[in-house]
Amino acid sequence: MMKKFVNDPKQFVPEMLQGIALANPDRICYVPQYNLIMRSGAPDDAKVSIVQGSGSGHEPAHVMVVGKGMLDAACPGDVFSAPPVDYVYETIRRLKSQKGVLLLVNNYTGDRLSFDMAREMAEAEGIRCETVIIDDDVAVSGSTHTVGRRGVAGNFFVIKAVGAASECGAGLDELAALGRRVNSVTRTLGIALSSCTPPAKGAPLFDLGGDEIEVGIGIHGEPGRRRDKLVPASAIVEMILDAVVPDLPYQSGDDVALMLNGLGGTPLSELYLLYGLAHRRLAGRGIRVRRSYVGEYCTSLEMAGASLTLVKLDDQLVSLLDAPADTVLRIF
Amino acid sequence: MMKKFVNDPKQFVPEMLQGIALANPDRICYVPQYNLIMRSGAPDDAKVSIVQGSGSGHEPAHVMVVGKGMLDAACPGDVFSAPPVDYVYETIRRLKSQKGVLLLVNNYTGDRLSFDMAREMAEAEGIRCETVIIDDDVAVSGSTHTVGRRGVAGNFFVIKAVGAASECGAGLDELAALGRRVNSVTRTLGIALSSCTPPAKGAPLFDLGGDEIEVGIGIHGEPGRRRDKLVPASAIVEMILDAVVPDLPYQSGDDVALMLNGLGGTPLSELYLLYGLAHRRLAGRGIRVRRSYVGEYCTSLEMAGASLTLVKLDDQLVSLLDAPADTVLRIF
Secondary structure (H helix, E strand, O other): OOOOOOOOHHHHHHHHHHHHHHHOOOOEEEEHHHOEEEEOOOOOOOOOEEEEOOOEOOOOOOHHHEEEOOEOEEOOOOEOOOOOHHHHHHHHHHOOOOOOEEEEEEOOHHHHHHHHHHHHHHHHOOOOEEEEEEOOEOOOOEEOOEEOOOOOOOHHHHHHHHHHHHHOOOOHHHHHHHHHHHHHOEEEEEEEOOOOOOOOOOOOOOOOOOOEEEEOOOOOOOOOOEEEEOOOHHHHHHHHHHHHHHHOOOOOOOEEEEEEEEOEOOOHHHHHHHHHHHHHHHHHOOOEEEEEEEEOOOOOOOEOEEEEEEEEOOHHHHHHHHOOOEEOOOOO | OOOOOOOOHHHHHHHHHHHHHHHOOOOEEEEHHHOEEEEOOOOOOOOOEEEEOOOEOOOOOOHHHEEEOOEOEEOOOOEOOOOOHHHHHHHHHHOOOOOOEEEEEEOOHHHHHHHHHHHHHHHHOOOOEEEEEEOOEOOOOEEOOEEOOOOOOOHHHHHHHHHHHHHOOOOHHHHHHHHHHHHHOEEEEEEEOOOOOOOOOOOOOOOOOOOEEEEOOOOOOOOOOEEEEOOOHHHHHHHHHHHHHHHOOOOOOOEEEEEEEEOEOOOHHHHHHHHHHHHHHHHHOOOEEEEEEEEOOOOOOOEOEEEEEEEEOOHHHHHHHHOOOEEOOOOO
16 A cells, blocks of 8 residues: 555645745745746846756655756646757747746756747747756666766756856856856766555555665666665765765765765754765775765655765866755755 | 665664754754754854644654744654653753743653653753643644644744844743743644654554554654544544534634644655645635645654644734745745
């Protein structure tokens, strides 16, 4: 039996979005017919509008990072389903700004298709658009729903950087170049300790043995590189770093941001434990952690697991990451 | 088999604390021999020092809410175990301020014992202390480890209020009175969908049937009021409000803060779904939600479940809740 706080599974996403809207009356507007969460006051012709859409089930990505300094709008699809073309198209139309609309898309076939078609329709109406594809996951070079690498938690750094730069008046081409630059220095790998259960499916997405982990898990439960036996946290961190560090590569002398992202069912205590191990092992490789992010950023419902993201930093990127933001996702 | 990111279970808490320290070099100091997390620059004779200790496993409570506008220090015990007397005593000594030390204690027998003894020892050395006991859980009037009601997520509001007031220079007696006043208008009830597994035990704390929920769960897995069959989210919210609202009572015309707290394994999507249902049902009872808090504040490791807290608000309390804070627990 599925154990979740849910009414009708078909209403899972709308009921979540209603909750977000009720909790944030001054920050956002909610347009139910398109699952659209817009920042209050958007669009603003003085800034590029930044839009992301994706399947739901990855919260806080992306509906909860709408707000000042981050996204101007998010249009999610159903759980683990790309947003329909008309959702994306309506979102772009409503977010039309004289400075243009920047579309951030994680690299999944369904999401790209929706965004490409919607962009074409919007451009035919004279709306200027640019697209940045995020593909930070080093696990596999193609997967169930993907040609090329998948976009996962590293996407947060792209949003944060272009969101901050857009508040300072950066133009569309500049933002697209910045987003691509951040993506190009960002790498992630995730490990699952459990599956997860989409409300409409009512059963686990995949089976994982009681002593098994999936190395390189996708955020929709897609297979990774391999299944391993569960090992101590130190060995898991070493395994992740051995995949992520050489991929860019991150080198001795580099400054990085280090993110330990929970996949939904893993507590903060374990994430900080992993963080500490990773921080020290990176120091041992001569890589200095200059900024740290620990918590849930891009999840897979209640999946137990974590992903580790590295971003190679320079002073511009640090100042963009440090810029203030005010979103649905907040503590106080 | 226990599926967690862990090395030696005995090192679970120290390794988590090391991670917190490495991720926050400018914000906090870590004193390993007493599990002590201190705010950088504390103690400050211009402000009362605010200290909380409790068992670990409830993160972000309390080690991750150390920082400006919240706690000056936290001294956790092992998972679900009260901090030893000498940890608390050393914490009070190191946090000694001319304005005194305020001790916040959730109402569990072990925690009270440690804090009472440590306070006596500190007072014998001339350190002025006051204690505020938090007991917001309406579920039961006594429990496995408790005489009287238990302290759970509502504790966050006490910390936030006294933390903000202490930054403005409030004295020890004033802060203690404020803390007691906030506790007196705060009520919580939690529902568990699953058990959780303490690392050192390696097995679930309790068993819960595949279609069962524990109504009024304690944050250490203590029994609540009863076991029920899992019902739709709307019915769960109604059940919680029927327990919480009449208890104070919260009445038509009241302004409240509404917190939907995740117990560790429940995703943000479900918490916002519950939030939306609760917000509207409260409105239907004439109770206006003026401030909202959705996320993880006081957890039980990876337990699936949620608690709902109401706080009756007045203008003073709203301004204390809105005051800026900067803690380990942050997103950006």
